[in-house]
Amino acid sequence: xxxxxxxxxxxxxxxxxxxxxxxxFGMTLLSLVLGGLASGGAWLVGVIFAKAVGLGCxxxxxxxxxxxxxxxxxxxxxxxxxxxxxxxxxxxxxxLTGDPVAATDGDQKxxxxxxxxxxxxxxxxxxxxxQENPAQFxxxxxxxxxxxxxxxxxxxMSESVRNRLYMRVVHEKMFTQAxxxxxxxxxxxIKAEMGDAAFDNSPDDTFASQSPNPMFRISPADSLAPYLHxxxxxxxxxxxxxxxxxGLWTAAVAYAAACAICIFVxxxxxxxxxxxxxxxxxxxLLAWLLSHLINDPDEGAANQTDVDFADPAFDGDKSSIRxxxxxxxxxxxxxxxxHGEYFEIHPIKAIYLIxxxxxxxxxxxxxxxxxxxxxxxxxxxKIASEDMEEMCKLATSAETQDPTEDKILRTTxxxxxxxxLR
Amino acid sequence: xxxxxxxxxWFWIGLLIALLLLxxxxxxLWLRWRKGRKEYEKQRCIEIPPDVVRRPDPCxxxxxxxxxxxxxxxxxxxxxxxxxxxxxxxPSSNLQPNTDYIVAATIHNASFDAALxxxxxxxxxxxxxxxxxxxxVEADANGNPAVRIVHIGPWGSAIAKFRxxxxxxxxxxxxxxxxxxxxxxxxxxxxxxxxTDVRTAxxxxxxxxxxxxxxxxxxxxxxxxxxxTIAEVDVRLRLHxxxxxxxxxxxxxRAAAGAGAGGSTEELMRAAERDALRGARIRLAPNAxxxxxxxxxxxxxxxxxxxxLSGNHALGGFxxxxxxxxxxxxxxxxxxxxxxxxxxxDSLNVSLRLLVPDDAPAGQRKAVNIWATDxxxxxxxxxxxxxRKGP
Numbered sequence: 001x002x003x004x005x006x007x008x009x010x011x012x013x014x015x016x017x018x019x020x021x022x023x024x025f026g027m028t029l030l031s032l033v034l035g036g037l038a039s040g041g042a043w044l045v046g047v048i049f050a051k052a053v054g055l056g057c058x059x060x061x062x063x064x065x066x067x068x069x070x071x072x073x074x075x076x077x078x079x080x081x082x083x084x085x086x087x088x089x090x091x092x093x094x095x096l097t098g099d100p101v102a103a104t105d106g107d108q109k110x111x112x113x114x115x116x117x118x119x120x121x122x123x124x125x126x127x128x129x130x131q132e133n134p135a136q137f138x139x140x141x142x143x144x145x146x147x148x149x150x151x152x153x154x155x156x157m158s159e160s161v162r163n164r165l166y167m168r169v170v171h172e173k174m175f176t177q178a179x180x181x182x183x184x185x186x187x188x189x190i191k192a193e194m195g196d197a198a199f200d201n202s203p204d205d206t207f208a209s210q211s212p213n214p215m216f217r218i219s220p221a222d223s224l225a226p227y228l229h230x231x232x233x234x235x236x237x238x239x240x241x242x243x244x245x246x247g248l249w250t251a252a253v254a255y256a257a258a259c260a261i262c263i264f265v266x267x268x269x270x271x272x273x274x275x276x277x278x279x280x281x282x283x284x285l286l287a288w289l290l291s292h293l294i295n296d297p298d299e300g301a302a303n304q305t306d307v308d309f310a311d312p313a314f315d316g317d318k319s320s321i322r323x324x325x326x327x328x329x330x331x332x333x334x335x336x337x338x339h340g341e342y343f344e345i346h347p348i349k350a351i352y353l354i355x356x357x358x359x360x361x362x363x364x365x366x367x368x369x370x371x372x373x374x375x376x377x378x379x380x381x382k383i384a385s386e387d388m389e390e391m392c393k394l395a396t397s398a399e400t401q402d403p404t405e406d407k408i409l410r411t412t413x414x415x416x417x418x419x420x421l422r
Numbered sequence: 423x424x425x426x427x428x429x430x431x432w433f434w435i436g437l438l439i440a441l442l443l444l445x446x447x448x449x450x451l452w453l454r455w456r457k458g459r460k461e462y463e464k465q466r467c468i469e470i471p472p473d474v475v476r477r478p479d480p481c482x483x484x485x486x487x488x489x490x491x492x493x494x495x496x497x498x499x500x501x502x503x504x505x506x507x508x509x510x511x512x513p514s515s516n517l518q519p520n521t522d523y524i525v526a527a528t529i530h531n532a533s534f535d536a537a538l539x540x541x542x543x544x545x546x547x548x549x550x551x552x553x554x555x556x557x558x559v560e561a562d563a564n565g566n567p568a569v570r571i572v573h574i575g576p577w578g579s580a581i582a583k584f585r586x587x588x589x590x591x592x593x594x595x596x597x598x599x600x601x602x603x604x605x606x607x608x609x610x611x612x613x614x615x616x617x618t619d620v621r622t623a624x625x626x627x628x629x630x631x632x633x634x635x636x637x638x639x640x641x642x643x644x645x646x647x648x649x650x651t652i653a654e655v656d657v658r659l660r661l662h663x664x665x666x667x668x669x670x671x672x673x674x675x676r677a678a679a680g681a682g683a684g685g686s687t688e689e690l691m692r693a694a695e696r697d698a699l700r701g702a703r704i705r706l707a708p709n710a711x712x713x714x715x716x717x718x719x720x721x722x723x724x725x726x727x728x729x730x731l732s733g734n735h736a737l738g739g740f741x742x743x744x745x746x747x748x749x750x751x752x753x754x755x756x757x758x759x760x761x762x763x764x765x766x767x768d769s770l771n772v773s774l775r776l777l778v779p780d781d782a783p784a785g786q787r788k789a790v791n792i793w794a795t796d797x798x799x800x801x802x803x804x805x806x807x808x809x810r811k812g813p
Contacts, residue, residue: 413657
């Protein structure tokens with residue numbers, strides 16, 4: 001039995017996954033065809049039973065079924081065709097470059113600057129690249145040592161110039177250092193790492209391209225760091241759209257039923273159209289309201305406690321992280337066909353905190369042990385390729401292998417680990 | 423029917439409105455019923471959801487933790503090993519002055535989650551109860567304790583090694599190892615000590631152990647002794663589902679929980695909650711692709727085994743036998759213990775005498791643990807003396 005984690009999307013294979021822009025025409029056409037079939041069906045029923053069905057009923061039923069079909073297609077695309085699979089169960093270690101953000105669709109977003117690069121070091125690379133290429137990036141801020149001035153300067157650049165600046169930092173500064181490129185695959189496309197199909201179905205991120213599209217994301221307003229975007233899944237959007245679908249289905253069925261009853265009972269075509277509309281509106285709204293109350297979209301936000309307080313594994317101790325914390329994130333590596341075709345870890349299946357930020361709001365002023373502990377003895381720059389390999393191996397084993405049903409320990413081991421036994 | 427003209431559109435509109443009002447009334451009733459049954463509240467702030475955050479438990483054989491759990495302990499710590507530079511084990515009671523040794527500390531992880539980036543430090547302390555002095559066995563260029571980083575898999579272990587040059591002045595030292603992790607599920611089992619001595623005695627063993635009171639107020643200390651040693655046998659752990667308190671009020675579950683008819687539902691829930699939070703837990707879901715519905719569809723499991731340990735290693739079960747006794751100078755006898763008073767910010771040299779009976783057979787060996795606690799039962803320190811009855 002595998003570990004439990006929230007998961008609402010399914011990624012699609014390279015070549016199958018696509019953006020909304022690539023599918024909206026087909027989606028609209030299909031919906032119109034289905035709506036037309038529904039209208040035709042309404043007319044046919046009238047013909048079969050020798051009853052005159054008004055245009056209001058025919059068009060209304062068709063429009064509602066077209067909307068239902070369109071929404072079903074959108075949901076299917078958003079949750080099953082939008083993300084392109086690259087590799088499952090991947091690890092990334094690095095520093096959180098901003099506070100986690102709760103997105104509208106319910107996901108919670110973590111932006112990671114990959115190990116072994118501390119944010120301060122990467123910031124100096126920006127200053128160096130600007131100074132080395134004044135023709136391309138201008139003279140730079142007055143004071144390169146002032147991080148805010150540097151951030152403001154970079155933020156004011158045009159998007160294409162800014163992209164090239166970040167790419168130079170990534171390609172010419174970060175990953176040119178021996179032994180420090182073990183997580184390069186998350187910021188630079190490497191065919192051997194991502195596979196031929198994923199490579200061929202992702203945008204060119206080299207300087208050779210007219211408009212290169214890097215794998216990473218940037219937010220110069222928050223920090224100067226090219227980061228890997230990681231998303232913990234919520235299902236607020238799914239809940240919201242499901243409620244709308246329930247309302248639309250109810251409205252469509254109510255419209256058709258009200259029209260049919262009205263026509264068979266009264267035979268007044270003009271009135272039946274309006275009765276159908278009224279029934280659809282009232283019952284559709286009622287169904288949506290009920291569904292919304294039962295299936296509250298706000299309960300689908302990933303930033304909320306996703307377990308019951310009656311959960312035996314939840315002791316009420318909330319874990320929080322902040323900008324600057326060092327962590328290892330375990331999850332699936334995908335490309336989002338929307339949002340500039342960036343690459344992500346999505347969904348996050350596990351978060352392993354390694355070190356708390358040095359810039360917390362508290363500090364030890366007096367340590368009775370005489371040897372105050374460093375806040376972070378295993379700082380991000382100390383992570384070597386071997387560490388990453390070992391940490392990833394252990395995390396993968398913990399996340400993917402079932403715990404042994406029966407376990408034998410020697411007494412000394414059991415006493416040492418008594419705190420974990422029940 | 424005068425009341426119901428089916429040809430009149432207003433009849434249908436009225437019927438729809440009536441149905442709508444009926445539906446709304448039912449909805450209000452249902453919502454009030456549901457609100458009363460709500461079992462938990464959602465938190466409206468950014469946090470890492472508990473089902474993806476991982477909580478390791480780096481630990482070692484920790485005398486303060488085990489004793490607080492009611493278990494007997496030894497200071498012959500199975501997780502702290504001293505070897506010479508060639509790797510041959512050396513008893514910690516037989517170390518030469520100004521000599522290089524390796525201290526190998528085994529750090530375990532009592533959790534289903536991997537422990538990544540565990541910090542380990544090692545210090546030595548003068549032979550005493552409660553001394554505040556701590557000196558790193560290995561220091562960096564600034565004199566700070568050397569830190570080793572280890573990564574440990576679920577229910578696994580890793581070894582951190584320190585190089586130690588013993589002080590030129592010689593003496594008896596206690597080794598202390600501690601580990602640390604920012605997400606530690608149980609931070610109370612992170613410190614362990616190794617403190618042993620070996621004596622051969624024809625009659626009594628005399629010891630003088632300094633007892634420190636670091637507090638600014640008068641302190642009472644209690645000294646105990648027993649002859650507990652760790653008997654190496656297999657301990658079998660079984661993975662079992664932890665139910666928590668869901669459905670605890672059902673008669674079948676009440677009976678299964680051993681609850682009498684008298685317990686209120688609230689009391690049963692609290693008891694089940696306390697029980698559920700013991701030890702490491704893991705959430706598992708039958709769906710390999712994760713769960714597509716929030717907060718439901720998973721089960722919680724843990725390893726049993728603590729009951730077996732507490733049955734075989736209970737603190738009260740290893741009193742000195744065969745006529746061996748402990749005597750403490752200038753102390754009052756309080757049941758099994760000797761009571762001493764220590765002035766504020768001061769220390770005492772406690773004179774202890776382990777009385778070996780004359781009729782004990784020559785060559786008889788005992789490992790005698792002597793320890794001190796404060797009046798709240800918190801451990802101040804201890805030592806294990808390996809005594810051999812001489813001729």
